[in-house]
Amino acid sequence: DGGITQSPKYLFRKEGQNVTLSCEQNLNHDAMYWYRQDPGQGLRLIYYSQIVNDFQKGDIAEGYSVSREKKESFPLTVTSAQKNPTAFYLCASSTRPNTEAFFGQGTRLTVV
Amino acid sequence: GQQVMQIPQYQHVQEGEDFTTYCNSSTTLSNIQWYKQRPGGHPVFLIQLVKSGEVKKQKRLTFQFGEAKKNSSLHITATQTTDVGTYFCAPQAAGNKLTFGGGTRVLVKP
Numbered sequence: 001d002g003g004i005t006q007s008p009k010y011l012f013r014k015e016g017q018n019v020t021l022s023c024e025q026n027l028n029h030d031a032m033y034w035y036r037q038d039p040g041q042g043l044r045l046i047y048y049s050q051i052v053n054d055f056q057k058g059d060i061a062e063g064y065s066v067s068r069e070k071k072e073s074f075p076l077t078v079t080s081a082q083k084n085p086t087a088f089y090l091c092a093s094s095t096r097p098n099t100e101a102f103f104g105q106g107t108r109l110t111v112v
Numbered sequence: 113g114q115q116v117m118q119i120p121q122y123q124h125v126q127e128g129e130d131f132t133t134y135c136n137s138s139t140t141l142s143n144i145q146w147y148k149q150r151p152g153g154h155p156v157f158l159i160q161l162v163k164s165g166e167v168k169k170q171k172r173l174t175f176q177f178g179e180a181k182k183n184s185s186l187h188i189t190a191t192q193t194t195d196v197g198t199y200f201c202a203p204q205a206a207g208n209k210l211t212f213g214g215g216t217r218v219l220v221k222p
Contacts (some may be wrong), residue, residue: 101147
């Protein structure tokens, strides 16, 4: 099955700990994106990558980091510097920028 | 930078009625995409509009791109309970960021 996979679906962490969210796609897409969604709110862009070994900050990159060492993988690390990390995190990919994006099922992160 | 406003933020619709949601940008767009997110789910792509004045239909959904390529609308006729969810526009200007409007949350009253 082709698609985009995020794991885990639910994640709990203690305050002050870094946590890495996984995003893998087997669609051979060049572009990948990370979004944060708070309850009842829209999607805010954290980071995006157009090609392997390259990524750019989105609108709310502070407290987050990413890597794009492989085409199919775009992990997101939520660092202890992120003041309000509890949220729903969505990863997406597209063939190239400005084309249809496919989303993963999302990871609900709760920091206590 | 680009400012995007999606209105209304909430839409309560009686089943069977029509409604429209609008997406307005402060800058000229290269294209615009629309997505639907069901409660508890993830966004799913609906359509992409590229040409000035373009109109596309998907069954009961009609999408329109403004002549100036600064706004777009989604019109749903004869609303059904399956239309419940949040509809997001994703206006694309220069550059390769995929950003989204704030969404219109649709609730359907049976």
